[in-house]
Amino acid sequence: MTPAQIVVTIAGLALSLFIAWFFWFAPKAKTQAAVSASGAQEVAVTVKGGYTPDLIVVKAGRPVRLRFTRQESSACSEMVLFPDFNQSAKLPEGEEVSVEFTPDKPGEYGFQCMMGMLRGKLIVE
Numbered sequence: 001m002t003p004a005q006i007v008v009t010i011a012g013l014a015l016s017l018f019i020a021w022f023f024w025f026a027p028k029a030k031t032q033a034a035v036s037a038s039g040a041q042e043v044a045v046t047v048k049g050g051y052t053p054d055l056i057v058v059k060a061g062r063p064v065r066l067r068f069t070r071q072e073s074s075a076c077s078e079m080v081l082f083p084d085f086n087q088s089a090k091l092p093e094g095e096e097v098s099v100e101f102t103p104d105k106p107g108e109y110g111f112q113c114m115m116g117m118l119r120g121k122l123i124v125e
């Protein structure tokens with residue numbers, strides 16, 4: 001290899017390492033649910049190639065209302081599932097759909113699309 005090829009190879013490696021770190025290890029932003037007038041902890045979640053936000057922090061023992069709006073037509077995200085709470089919802093494109101439940105115990109609970117390709121996490125404190 002010429003020195004130029006070595007430099008390009010090393011730069012390429014460094015870039016792929018950075019991308020891997022960014023997707024798997026970079027700290028993600030947490031979103032704290034806001035308490036609405038009804039007393040429910042509400043968060044609006046956009047569904048588009050993933051869930052935004054995908055890390056939602058709520059308090060235990062209070063109703064949670066997650067308002068999902070799906071902004072894509074990909075079949076992958078047409079359902080959202082909360083297996084730990086026995087909740088699921090169909091998400092028609094462009095419509096707001098609320099999922100409501102009350103988490104009793106602190107912990108981390110995942111939510112996902114049907115095939116588990118899109119994932120988010122509810123952190124109950």
Ligand SMILES: [Cu+2]
Nearest residue numbers: 076113115117
């Ligand atoms: Cu999916």
